[in-house]
Amino acid sequence: MAGVMVERLPLAEQEKLSPAGLQRFQKTPAPLSEYEMKRLQNIQDNAKFFAALNLLETASALKKKTKTHTPSRGLKRTVPKVQEVEGVRRRSMRLQRVDPSGTPLPEAPVQWDPLSGDDNPMKPAGPLDMTPVDEAEILGFLKVWKEASLDGPAEALKQPLSNLKGYKSRLRSMTLGEEQVAKVTKNRIFSVAIHPSESRTLVAAGDKWGQVGLWNLDDRSSDDGVYVFEPHSRPVGCLHFSPAHPAHLLSVSYDGTLRCGDVSKAVFDEVYRDESASFSSFDFLSNDCSTLIVGHWDADIAVVDRRTPGTSHELLGQVNSKTVRTVHMHPVDLNYFLTAGAGDVSIYDLRRMKPRGMRPVASLSGNTKSVGSAYFSPVTGNRVVTICADDRIRVYDTSSLHAESPPILLSLKHNNNTGRWLTRFRPVWDYKQEDCFVVGSMARPRQIEIFHESGELVHAFTNEDYLGSVCSINALHPTRNLLVGGNSSGRLHVFMD
DNA sequence: ATGTTATGACCCC
DNA sequence: TGGGGTCCCTAACA
Secondary structure: OOOOEEEOHHHHHOOOOHHHHHHHOOOOOOOHHHHHHHHHHHHHHHHHHHHHHHHHHHHHOOOOOOOOOOOOEEEEOOOOOOOOOOOOOOOOOHHOEOEEEEOOOOOOOOOOOOOOOOOOOOOOOOOOOOOOOOOOOOOHHHHHHHHHOOOOOHHHOOOOOOHHHHHHHHOOOOOOOOOOEOOOOOOEEEEEEEEEEEEEEEEEEEEOOOOEEEEEOOOOOOOOEEEOOOOOOOEEEEEOOOOOOOEEEEEEOOOOOEEEEEEEOOOEEEEEEEEOOHHHEEEOOOOOOOOEEEEOOOEEEEEEEEEOOOOOEEEEEEOOOOOOOOOEOOOOOOOEEEEEEEEEEEEEHHEEEOOOEOOEEEEOOOOOEEEEEEEOOOOOOOOEEEEEEEEEEEEEEEEOOOOOOOOOOEEEEOOOOOOOOOOOOOOOOEEEEEEEEEEEOOOOOOOEEEOOOOOOOOOEOOOOOOHHHHOOEEEEOOOOEEEEEOOOOOOOEEEEE
16 A cells, blocks of 8 residues: 555445345346336247257357467457458559659658548448457357346345455455456457356457457357457447346447347347437446436436337436536436536436536535546445546545535545556446445556555455556456456456456 | 547567 | 557647
8 A cells, every 4th residue: 555645534334235226236126017028029039049049059069170279368369351352452642642753752640530531430320230350150159148148136136245354355266367368359448347147257348449349258168258349430438238138238439329239139239329429428227227328428418218219319418517428327316317527526316407507416526637437336325436637536425415515535546647548447336345446556566456435455456477457447246256357458357266 | 727639669470 | 571469657739
């Protein structure tokens, strides 16, 4: 803890688990809801799918596998080259930057424009096939993902908070080995997600240029279990498996689309699209995860219902700040949501959505520069953790939602200066231990840190051999001892017991 | 001043 | 060699 300055403030007592909080990670409790009907329909639809699957799997099992062992998992060194289908590519002298005699012209400053080149074209509207960028066979993988999604509600969610000592020993049991590191996207990671299954280990990451990589860690066969898709064309800022139906993987992107990767259909459906906008984040609004709240970069907030046809929002408001980097629902009272952006962290009431200048219910003041993220503690919502460019991590007491200015419990000095090439840190709470959060770090040796809300460094994950870079974006499994950290070259690191 | 966004410098086959 | 993989604490602009 050298160099770390902690300002301690009084702590409120620990709250009990709330049923509403629990439900976020459980199946929809209501019997025969619309969702259940839809699910039955899906089961029928999928019968055919599995029939086809069995046939193809048999066929692929007969294929000879000759791949040699490589020390690192994930995306391979040699990416299959896309052949120029048009034969010789004609380029003008001007584009080649040579004058008519063939002598090179002096280098002109080029404004790089992703929209004009064919490097990163906007994806077409409508569903995209779930075809990996290398066109690898994925039926076997989809089967795993689908089976993993059939896990019932976790008993562990109902267990009371363990004490800090017990929690520490759980963290100590989590290790990183060669098999727990893989490159899952081509470029730098902007978001990660963990499938909630207790029987299977499935993680995902979204990158700078719209890729979403999925990694099945249980796949120890000759294949490495990594499958890379490209459902977006710009950074994938936020990624979550649906807690109510984890066969769905939802993603939002700066490209102005929100998609839902659906195993049953093997497509990335388009849920919400606004080409003139840029989406930064989203959260599930209802416990059945059918409605979503989406934060736009320009401070618009949209409510989206996945059940209605079309790709527009149901409701649009604008919060009273310059930008919205993250949006997060209160886990107990689903009328309230939290936004964080440029120098502003506020709680708003959904029932008072307005087209412009919404007045917050509460303002979480103290951040003196740009705020990277803000999240409610996931079970009670009694805490909010923020991270700011002023090199502080702050924890607020939000147990009284109508306190206009929730008190700061902690202001922790932390080097958040990630610079030009690293994704900004986003501390997230641990569902298993609601008073602790995980955050990336610039400290050497490279580490991923777990802090208690008091500012105590509870644990630092390090590994001399396999963790040599900054993991900006991290996620913790809701019940298992499992941590995923993503770095700026597309690699995931999975600490587990 | 604050906040955001660009695509660099190396090393290694 | 050069293109791709990898890690990372800057500088211009609005």
